[in-house]
Amino acid sequence: MKMKTPRAATRRHLPTSPFKPPAAAPPVERFAVDDRVNHDQYGLGVVIGVEDEVAVLVDFRPRQERIPAPYNKMTKL
Template structure:
């Protein structure tokens, strides 16, 4: 198992702005969502900060955090 890469350090003398970390997404039971790969679905289970179980009609998928391809409607 490999460790995730450490984020690059922002140098105080850099002329560029420091990167802003993305805001974590939060989902609740019953939320209607859309996924780039699976389409429209409804959240049927939550593992806090780890994953969401989503029913897409034809299949149920466990989508892992940070939910990059999933958005709440």
């Protein structure tokens, strides 16, 4: 089942609008196999799999987690 995008995200900004245009979304961070990462909830880990900008599989010892994009709570070390 495909999820719908929020309606506000699909609206275009009119040049005559008195409001500022919405800020552009930051680019999604890219991870590679063997990258060391830190996650706010799970702690330190190592990337063991990458799914083309969809998700990454991370080994956090003693568990493995699939982290979907965008990776808001995860940073590369």
